[in-house]
Every structure is written in structure tokens, then in C-alpha cells.
Amino acid sequence: MNLDTEMQKFEIEFKKGFSKPLILFILAENPDYPFQISKRLRENTKDRIKIEGSNIYPILKSLEKDSGLIIGIKEGDSRKRIYSLTDDGKKFLQSLQHSLKEFLVIIHEMIDTR
Numbered sequence: 001m002n003l004d005t006e007m008q009k010f011e012i013e014f015k016k017g018f019s020k021p022l023i024l025f026i027l028a029e030n031p032d033y034p035f036q037i038s039k040r041l042r043e044n045t046k047d048r049i050k051i052e053g054s055n056i057y058p059i060l061k062s063l064e065k066d067s068g069l070i071i072g073i074k075e076g077d078s079r080k081r082i083y084s085l086t087d088d089g090k091k092f093l094q095s096l097q098h099s100l101k102e103f104l105v106i107i108h109e110m111i112d113t114r
Helices: 003-017 019-029 034-044 053-066 087-112
Strands: 070-074 081-085
Touching: 003 019, 019 034, 019 053, 019 070, 019 081, 019 087, 034 053, 034 081, 053 070, 081 087
Parallel strands: none
Antiparallel strands: 070 081
16 A cells, blocks of 8 residues: 555545635625636635536536525626625534534544554
């Protein structure tokens, strides 16, 4: 087993797991277009977390259609959509913040005891 390869796999998986919450945090700052959301995520994480190109669209679709936490509105005749949090998304984000903070404390405690 190549430990570097395994580490890369683990990092990809836990970054994927946080992609939806991170997008919600980005949209809490300002509504934006998919490309800009991706760019702001890279900027806010100093390029440590990236959602490349078309990979952001299925995540946005899930947050919009499946969860109702965001809404995408088309601009005029353009196919471009600007995404923003719904009222439910704003409420959810407050609960999510608390839940993530608790989760991260647990993880931090586990790491520090090893």
C-alpha cells in the first residue's frame, strides 16, 4: 500500500464531505454565480479546497432541488444563474454552524489524544 496515495484518497473524501457546507458559507456572504462561488471557495481556503469546473453544478443542483437550501435565478435570457440562500437555507446554516463546531471539537479532541 502506498501511504501517500491513501492519504490523497482520504483528503479527497473529507473535502467532498464538506463541499456543501462550504458552499452554503460562501453564499451566506453574497449570492453569486457557480464560477465565482468556486473561485471564492479557493480564495477563502488559500487554494487548499477546490471544486473544479463543472463539478460544482451537481452540488448546487442538490442544494437547490433536493434540499431547498439555495435558489438559482436566471438573468434575463441568459442561461447563467445566480445562487443565493433561501430563508430555510439561512436558518439551516445557523444550525449547521453549531453542529460543525461541535463536530470539529470532537475531532480535535480525538487527534490531540493520539
